[in-house]
Amino acid sequence: MTVKLIGIEEMRGTLKVLESGLRIGGSKENIGIGETDNPIIRHPITNSPYVPGSSIKGKIRSLLELRDCRASQNYGTPCDCGECPVCNLFGHPHIKKREAPPSRLLFRDCQPNQTTIKDWQEAGRDSEVKMEVLIDRRSNTAKGNIGPRATERIPAGGEFDFSLVIRLFEGDDPSKFYRYLADGFELLGRDYLGGYGSRGYGHVAFVAEDGTPFSEYLRKKAGKAS
Numbered sequence: 345m346t347v348k349l350i351g352i353e354e355m356r357g358t359l360k361v362l363e364s365g366l367r368i369g370g371s372k373e374n375i376g377i378g379e380t381d382n383p384i385i386r387h388p389i390t391n392s393p394y395v396p397g398s399s400i401k402g403k404i405r406s407l408l409e410l411r412d413c414r415a416s417q418n419y420g421t422p423c424d425c426g427e428c429p430v431c432n433l434f435g436h437p438h439i440k441k442r443e444a445p446p447s448r449l450l451f452r453d454c455q456p457n458q459t460t461i462k463d464w465q466e467a468g469r470d471s472e473v474k475m476e477v478l479i480d481r482r483s484n485t486a487k488g489n490i491g492p493r494a495t496e497r498i499p500a501g502g503e504f505d506f507s508l509v510i511r512l513f514e515g516d517d518p519s520k521f522y523r524y525l526a527d528g529f530e531l532l533g534r535d536y537l538g539g540y541g542s543r544g545y546g547h548v549a550f551v552a553e554d555g556t557p558f559s560e561y562l563r564k565k566a567g568k569a570s
């Protein structure tokens with residue numbers, strides 16, 4: 345099977361952290377005295393919080409799999425059928441078939457935009473530490489031996505430059521891919537990104553360059569491509 349690349353398209357936009365904070369866990373190796381033991385991921389050079397493209401890709405993939413793929417619904421495993429839209433768009437690392445096509449999507453890491461960097465500089469901080477406690481059900485007080493636990497997160501209102509690359513191969517139907525991807529972004533908007541979603545963290549919105557929700561932008565694009 346030959347795979348001939350016929351186009352690479354990049355779409356840009358903004359990832360917005362909505363009313364609650366966003367938490368994507370980082371490494372505990374480099375924490376200093378007085379810092380939380382539950383830090384967020386930061387850029388190794390600038391030390392600014394960022395949102396890894398892999399976190400977005402993985403989350404959208406898993407939501408689409410939960411909706412459409414039997415293996416994921418039954419066993420919680422990634423789809424590796426090699427034929428469905430999820431496999432075609434996101435790739436299938438576990439498949440051993442030589443004829444498996446390469447993945448079409450590339451999510452770049454999202455760095456904070458200029459407005460957000462300025463906001464953080466003015467505030468003198470780029471994250472918040474939220475204290476959470478476990479409540480003793482009988483006394484209705486904090487259980488001393490377990491909490492409080494300090495969790496770092498990106499504050500609400502943060503904005504990040506977002507970029508998605510799609511590679512198109514001969515025989516692909518771009519409009520089908522855009523529509524499918526639009527569903528994925530819509531699901532993510534209703535679900536959450538990062539950790540602690542059940543506690544309200546990770547409500548995000550993706551906005552396209554023209555100011556429309558990214559899912560809408562993709563559907564418009566699908567309309568033009570078909």
Ligand SMILES: [Zn+2]
Nearest residue numbers: 423425428431
């Ligand atoms: Zn599949």
